[in-house]
Amino acid sequence: MILGVFVARPYCRFLCPYGVLLGWMSYFSKFHLDIPPSPCVSCRLCEDSCPYNAIDMPTPEALVEEPGTGKRRLRTVLFLSPLIITAGAMVGYMLNEPLSRLHPVVQLSERMVAEDTGLVQGEILETETFRTSDQTTASLHAEALGIRNSFKTGGAWLGAFVALIVTLKLIGLSIVKKRDVYTPHKETCFSCGRCYPYCPVEEGGVHP
């Protein structure tokens, strides 16, 4: 939410898996919104008018790459992608303990153990209420163990998912195309058309 104050729709644009898939579909689709100035006078009015920072500037000469550099980078990322995803899954798995402690049942189970073994003195409202209930301590610990195990599986999937998003982003960044004019980005442009009226040399509309 805090990031959203500075960047428009950060989750949709950078993290949402559906957004990533839509971005990829958009990248390969035939028709795209375009600002086809002839010639583009590089006034940058379109860039300023876009609320999503979706206008890409012409590629600076210093960043124009040798032919084949992008392909080599892409091959490297593709080669490393299984390792990145596996590493993400492992990190997610290792985080199961701190993450599971966010669950109230796990918190209660740990507090009960601490009280019963004398690690902490006195009872809190939750343990006091639990001790007056019908549930046994053994069943509470068993339930907490089940939740911890779920967090192991869930943490691994979450880590793998985040790593997958990172990998897809890296793949996208490895494909650098030379641009000669200001162009709406294929993946991040929402085709809202707000930039059109700002272009002083724009005449038409959507161009394939």
Ligand code: SF4
């Ligand atoms: S159509 Fe909308 S989202 Fe796309 S570049 Fe123009 S202003 Fe930005």
Ligand code: SF4
């Ligand atoms: S508003 Fe039109 S002329 Fe100006 S930079 Fe954008 S595309 Fe080029």
